[in-house]
Amino acid sequence: xxxxxxxxxxxxxxxxxxxxxxxxxxxxxxxxxxxxxxxxxxxxxxxxxxxxxxxxxxxxxxxxxxxxxxxxxxxxxxxxxxxxxxxxxxxxxxxxxxxxxxxxxxxxxxxxxxxxxxxxxxxxxxxxxxxxxxxxxxxxxxxxxxxxxxxxxxxxxxxxxxxxxxxxxxxxxxxxxxxxxxxxxxxxxxxxxxxxxxxxxxxxxxxxxxxxxxxxxxxxxxxxxxxxxxx
Numbered sequence: 001x002x003x004x005x006x007x008x009x010x011x012x013x014x015x016x017x018x019x020x021x022x023x024x025x026x027x028x029x030x031x032x033x034x035x036x037x038x039x040x041x042x043x044x045x046x047x048x049x050x051x052x053x054x055x056x057x058x059x060x061x062x063x064x065x066x067x068x069x070x071x072x073x074x075x076x077x078x079x080x081x082x083x084x085x086x087x088x089x090x091x092x093x094x095x096x097x098x099x100x101x102x103x104x105x106x107x108x109x110x111x112x113x114x115x116x117x118x119x120x121x122x123x124x125x126x127x128x129x130x131x132x133x134x135x136x137x138x139x140x141x142x143x144x145x146x147x148x149x150x151x152x153x154x155x156x157x158x159x160x161x162x163x164x165x166x167x168x169x170x171x172x173x174x175x176x177x178x179x180x181x182x183x184x185x186x187x188x189x190x191x192x193x194x195x196x197x198x199x200x201x202x203x204x205x206x207x208x209x210x211x212x213x214x215x216x217x218x219x220x221x222x223x224x225x226x227x228x229x230x231x
Contacts, residue, residue, distance in 0.1 A: 001037070002189040004030040005101055008079050012103035015075040027064065034081045034101070035061055037194055041085060044198030045097060049205055051087045051212075052096075059089040079103040087212065095177075095211040097201045101188050108188050110197065112147070112204040113178035113211055120221075124214040125177060126159075129168050136171060139210060144203045147179040177211050179204060 007026045011019070020027065038057035045052060064078050079102055086096020098111040117125070129136045140149065155173040158164040162172040181200070190196060 012079040040194035150178040
């Protein structure tokens with residue numbers, strides 16, 4: 001992954017088509033390295049989470065080309081390469097295991113869960129936490145200690161009707177349920193990167209199951225609602 005990191009760092013300093021075209025071989029080698037890592041992660045994650053199903057590396061990786069249609073930033077290329085492994089593939093809407101290697105400006109990232117939750121899913125998760133008697137806190141206590149819960153964008157106050165004086169008040173205020181860790185470059189360039197990532201991901205399966213259970217519940221409710229309508 002060392003050469004991939006170098007390519008992305010150079011790209012961040014030369015984010016234009018002329019430089020990219022002149023370094024296309026480096027990009028293709030980096031893309032292949034990330035797809036190889038994705039294959040190793042798929043194999044490792046399947047050993048403890050069979051819900052991800054028969055995905056291929058291409059189901060879990062992304063294009064490097066940026067969508068410029070609604071962005072003020074017109075640089076044409078992303079300066080990170082990411083992998084997202086979840087049930088049904090990256091467009092399924094289920095929470096999953098994410099990793100990307102990125103240039104200094106963007107950084108490296110390990111993340112588990114959702115960076116955005118629909119309001120109806122948020123409501124179910126909050127209700128589950130309230131009714132769970134501390135089980136969500138226990139789940140968080142057992143994840144890899146380097147992971148933190150992402151509180152960016154959280155509400156300033158606990159939303160009604162949840163109790164503001166609860167031990168879970170911090171979690172009621174969240175607008176997304178995501179664990180993250182930003183590893184240093186030396187972690188990314190280690191020879192056993194895949195196994196180190198799998199070890200971290202394995203500790204988060206109960207957390208991921210908790211979030212995906214809420215997503216399943218909401219989807220089932222919607223299915224029942226629409227099937228009950230008489231058109």
